[in-house]
Amino acid sequence: MSSIPVERPALQAKDFKSDLKPIWCPGCGDFGVLQAIYRALAGIGRPPHEIAFVSGIGCSSRIPGYTTAYGFNSVHGRALPIAQGIKLARPELLVLVAGGDGDGFSIGGGHVAHAIRRNIDLTYIVMDNQIYGLTKGQLSPTSPRGLKTVTSEYGSLEAPVNPLLYVLAYGASFVAQGTPADMAGLADVIEQAIRHPGFSFVNVQSPCVTFAPEDQQVKAQRGRMKTLASVGHDSTNRLAAMGLAQTYGEVLYTGVLYKDPAPQPTLDALVRERQAKLALEAVPRERILDMFLQK
Amino acid sequence: MSSIPVERPALQAKDFKSDLKPIWCPGCGDFGVLQAIYRALAGIGRPPHEIAFVSGIGCSSRIPGYTTAYGFNSVHGRALPIAQGIKLARPELLVLVAGGDGDGFSIGGGHVAHAIRRNIDLTYIVMDNQIYGLTKGQLSPTSPRGLKTVTSEYGSLEAPVNPLLYVLAYGASFVAQGTPADMAGLADVIEQAIRHPGFSFVNVQSPCVTFAPEDQQVKAQRGRMKTLASVGHDSTNRLAAMGLAQTYGEVLYTGVLYKDPAPQPTLDALVRERQAKLALEAVPRERILDMFLQK
């Protein structure tokens, strides 16, 4: 093998690191996520210009700017629609989507189900810190009931969203969870997610050191962490995965919760198929008006 | 008993019928839903002016106008937010929400999870006809894969939304399904839903006779219908309910899929509690600025 010249030099994590210095608070969990993404991308080996990395708005949504990929730090909650447009327009690209719990499950919550049921080949990474970081500490949809924040002086009265259970119910083809408290595991599930054909979702419990309470921090996480392998979970069983997902907020399961053993064709693949088939029927663009002639 | 004068004369279905003649197509399933609502409301016995009935836009969303309740035929997809505002502002009202599959699970899909996690005491009835009726026959989020419509000449490439599974994953306190093919059953689940304290959801397979395919019509439904009682389903088991919900689109289960045996306090109740408690701390409105004085 070693004598055969490789087409491209192998890429390393540092090739995905941009010159922009992250403006996250010192110790923010998102630094770990960023490292894990560098590693995963190096593992995949696609050059940065073939990657489109889309995000919404939030501390976490700044992440594309810290990579050398084409980035689109769009508007709050709309990363998934934009990413779907990119992938359908250029299916040859590797399309990553990332953002916060608020971005993804509050304002952007309406888009998740549809991205998933379309099964477009995207990887969606949510940095779930149970708080609104960028706007300085308001309740997020994943904030636990009772949490006191600047918008819940007397404690939150609402049950949190369960991202894992939701995406399983939406029929996601690949669902995993990780935390920067386990960097190797996190890089691994992200790489698996990218490799998986179809919509893949990774929930990352990425602590906000500035606004999230003590029990969300890395130290407390260690007490709640459990690998899915250690509980003998069968990651091809969606209903079992839903059962485990119900413990979201208590146990912090890491690893692959669900992976479709026989992935359905992706929408981008189906679209390409349709395009190829119908191309035969196309009249030239400049003669498109012929169809209106009264013959 | 008969000698004690009742405060209000008992209400009948016709008391909830307005003078407006429905402009649905002859035979539309929504006529049946309307009748079932009249009956359920008569069963409940609250006078029409104590009811706020909110909808979005769609054929189905016209339903409030055919009742004598206070109605709000709002904008497409936003019935739930408006209804939540009404209920939080006036918890003493009975608040009903209704609309189509597109209204509820496409454009309005982002609001459902949040209405449910807040557990506001609303009843939400979706007239699920697997099509966009009002706009004349486009794909809806519940349209089955492969369906040919005016927006899917070559067949839909997307998997449908599963309303039952979604709301179960969101943690809805009461989830049922009905069809106008079984009027008594439908009126019954709607009445149960209204009586249930907390967020209740009723999916009604209400056929669009004009645009939906043959196998969605009442006649075909009869072949797919199965009461949940007949399969011995335990409606207090959410995971079991999720299992059954996975057959959405094939089997048409009717009855109560899930009912929280120990319903959590509703948000409107928690809010009232908070208001009562904090009222003690209130300075008069006209002295609110005192807090800014530098003492």
Added chain:
Amino acid sequence: MNDLIIGMAGSGGDGVVSAGESLIAAAAYEGYHAMMTKSFGSQVRGGESSCRVRLSTSRVHNPGGALDVAVALNWDDFLRFGAELPVSGDTVVIYESKTGVAPDALPLIGVTPHEVFAIPIADMAKQATGSDKAKTTIVLGLIAGWFDIARESILRGLKKKFARKGEKLVEANEKAFALGEAYAKEHPLKKPRAMERPVGRDGAKMLTDGNDMCAAASIFAGCEFFGGYPITPSTEIMQFHTRELWKYGGAVLQAEDEIAGIGAALGASFAGRKAMTATSGPGMALKTEIMGLATIAELPLVIVDVQRGGPSTGLPTKAEQSDLYMAAFSAHGDVLRPVLAPTSVADTFDVTVQAFNLAEQFQTPVIMLSDQEIAQRKETVDPIDTSAFTVETRKLPSAAELEQYSRFRMTADGVSPVSHPGMPGGNYQGAGIEHNEAGNPTASGRVHHAMNEKRFRKLAPLQARRDLFHIEGDPNAPLAMIAWGSIAGVCREALDLAKAKALNVKLLVPWLLYPIAEDVYRDFFAGVKAGLVVELSFQGQLYHLLRMYVDVPSCVTSFCRSGANPIQPREVVAKLLQASLALQHPINPIATEA
């Protein structure tokens, strides 16, 4: 006779719209200019429906006013359309005699039609075909008989239409048609009204509506992506694309809402493809935020707004021109975004192509304001020579520029070459946050002002685009009209009527509504003594928009009305006449009779 307006109404099942379509198709085939509008009751199916068909030997600019022929298959249904089917003293009324109404006691208030025929249409249909389904074929026979129009082509169309339902049905309809024709011959009109023959040859005209024209034009212009959500009266644009766009390697996303629709389209544009979305008022409202993102991210995008009556859900099936303010101003921050409007089905082609070209050339969202009238009416269109159109594409960075790529580089014309994912060396961060030339976030007021200046400056060339404006009539006329969108057709007809009354009038029709091309209007206003800005909106939005940038002479006023009750050419002429009289300068004394 060289102009004929036919209106028909019946119940949902009667098929009057289908009959209208047969008629206009036949007329178009023979080379008539024609236009057809349809209208429905509020019921989704089974309610009343109507159509108006106007045929002419010269160009037709609008659906016209009072009917020459009114066909009531049922009086209740007919009357529900009120002002949409106006009967005058010149109208020939045809109705189903079985409704029991006596010809001298028609339920028409305040007007006696020229001539009335109570005809047992259903019975005749039954006689010819064994069922009353062919009622409208009888009507087509009557019309062909009386007006001597398109006989062969109607029969040819009926044959095509019923062919796949079997030879028997074809024959039955031919019989029904013949029966109607025979009735007409036996009962000649008091005042014979045979239509003149059109010029032109069979099959040379196109026939389509504005929505299909827009979608087809977008394919011509290179559109490769459509993202959108159904909404009346724009849905047909998406529907067209779901049939056609794949053939060109494009893709269509029927999104979960309008935000996702425009989001996906913007994504496709970021990925280097030409992309569009289409919607109507409520959907436009939802797209506001992402339109702003497209502006600051400097990405091409075409947004079609098929206007209907507003505010809110408003009047979903009626045309209005009340979204202009929204198109020009709906975004936070300082935004300059071109707004274009077609005025007919035919020029929907030109304007759609312009929209794509401007979007690409200036890396900007462009809004095309169509309206329900243009979008959903059928119109004959003369052949379009597509080779006369250029198709623009965005300026890509050169290899040298990619060496040290700076996405938002300050260039002389404000347009910076734009890369897209997949292009090595072009890697950059797109963003809605203010950025420096490299694309990195900034909070600097200086950079922000410079970037605003760049985003405005790059659109300056639009000021000189006189090809986006049309002046009709005598360019030195003292009386003036300005009209945009479907109402431009009304004013074109008014221009002809005014000329017939010897009023000296000119008409300015802008395709480009915003930014305001100041010199075009200043030049147009020179020498004007009185003028009208004619619009189908309550406020007269273009009139006020003009005032923002141009000193509109006080003799030019706004003439406007809310939608669903369109301004008629004769009303415009009456206003012009009034203005001319008020100038104490009676151009033609006989005009006072109007």
Added chain:
Amino acid sequence: MNDLIIGMAGSGGDGVVSAGESLIAAAAYEGYHAMMTKSFGSQVRGGESSCRVRLSTSRVHNPGGALDVAVALNWDDFLRFGAELPVSGDTVVIYESKTGVAPDALPLIGVTPHEVFAIPIADMAKQATGSDKAKTTIVLGLIAGWFDIARESILRGLKKKFARKGEKLVEANEKAFALGEAYAKEHPLKKPRAMERPVGRDGAKMLTDGNDMCAAASIFAGCEFFGGYPITPSTEIMQFHTRELWKYGGAVLQAEDEIAGIGAALGASFAGRKAMTATSGPGMALKTEIMGLATIAELPLVIVDVQRGGPSTGLPTKAEQSDLYMAAFSAHGDVLRPVLAPTSVADTFDVTVQAFNLAEQFQTPVIMLSDQEIAQRKETVDPIDTSAFTVETRKLPSAAELEQYSRFRMTADGVSPVSHPGMPGGNYQGAGIEHNEAGNPTASGRVHHAMNEKRFRKLAPLQARRDLFHIEGDPNAPLAMIAWGSIAGVCREALDLAKAKALNVKLLVPWLLYPIAEDVYRDFFAGVKAGLVVELSFQGQLYHLLRMYVDVPSCVTSFCRSGANPIQPREVVAKLLQASLALQHPINPIATEA
């Protein structure tokens, strides 16, 4: 000395903002007029931060220009704020000597400060307290010492601030303060600058920012519901309500997005409660559709837009006045919707109350355009006599009207009594679709036009609301300014400066921005020889809005600039001077020196 501007910058942990707050609180307590703004780097935590405090014995209208005192705990941090902390030849510069910079080699380009003190602030803090955390307490001591200001009150404040952290910390800070003060006494300023004493008594002033004032005012005005979603720089309004509104039987919904936020608020209003939402540009964009619904459903609703730099995400932490177009026009269809703007923290009270009153009185959504500057700056406010304000509530139907209730009855003033769920007999259908008087859907053009007319007509009384406008300066002055929002404060100061230069200027400050109160402007323009409409936006949006309805004289021009680099009073004065010279009519020759 009667006006003092202090600017400080340091790293996140240095606590300069907290020190500024101590200083302004003490000054306010003593009866000074004061204003404080703060600014942060882009890092969420641990980045650089700065504040500006302006103290005066008379009213303060804006944060001011060059600093009298510049405090750099770290030069890198200080310099990052650039134009926000301008040093002039009059500035006293104080900096941490340990940074190694020599007093004669400051990294300040093109300016030599009046006097420079390199002080071992950290060391002094350590000496006093054992740690360097009390650096800013040293600075407070220096300031109190040199400017003889608020000594007792600062100490009183420090005591309160550190009390719950223990007596030891209080003592340590008192020691640090004394050390700073002693340093000042030992090193007197070249030119002594002791501040004059304020008039007024201790504790009589309020101190707050615009967001808190808006929220408090809304409670005074009867608000019972807040629905919203966090967004900078408006979030504090919601935060206030989540603490307070429950106390008044109200409720707050932190919704899942801005659409749900305004939707819930509209629902609460439909249910008969006064309701509001608050947001900034991107959120406003999303609320567009439901704002249109509120207009056609004729429901009261207050929408606060705290403007920041745009378009899109733009400059989230900087003020701009570029959402005016959006506020006036963002909706499809013909919509008239009042837009108000406060100009200071103090009048945010008045304007918020007006917003609720207008909403209720006219059953309409009302937009209040605050901006980041007003919303987030702290300001002293003189006591407000709330009993002088009326609080309006919507007109309910009488018992007789409920007998045969017609929700949208055509009334003389266009306002129809409105019921709400729970009210027997008032049952009606609210809707976004066009409706007749009873509230039932219609597609009639006639009814539609009449309803548009009603919805516009009911707002006609706004034209006469001269109380929503303020004319300052000589009402007959030939030079004029118009300014709204936070820039009004800049122009108020410019007015004073102009007067000092013997320029005869008047200033119009509108609270009501839209609809344009035509007569107010016409009257104001009478006799004006030159004027400026001063705005913090690229386009000058009010200037253009005025032109839509009023013949703005050509001598009145737009003076505007994008946000994050505010126009300064002296720039306005320079413009006025230029204008006055251009008029060939030198009002005062010495003015040419400026």
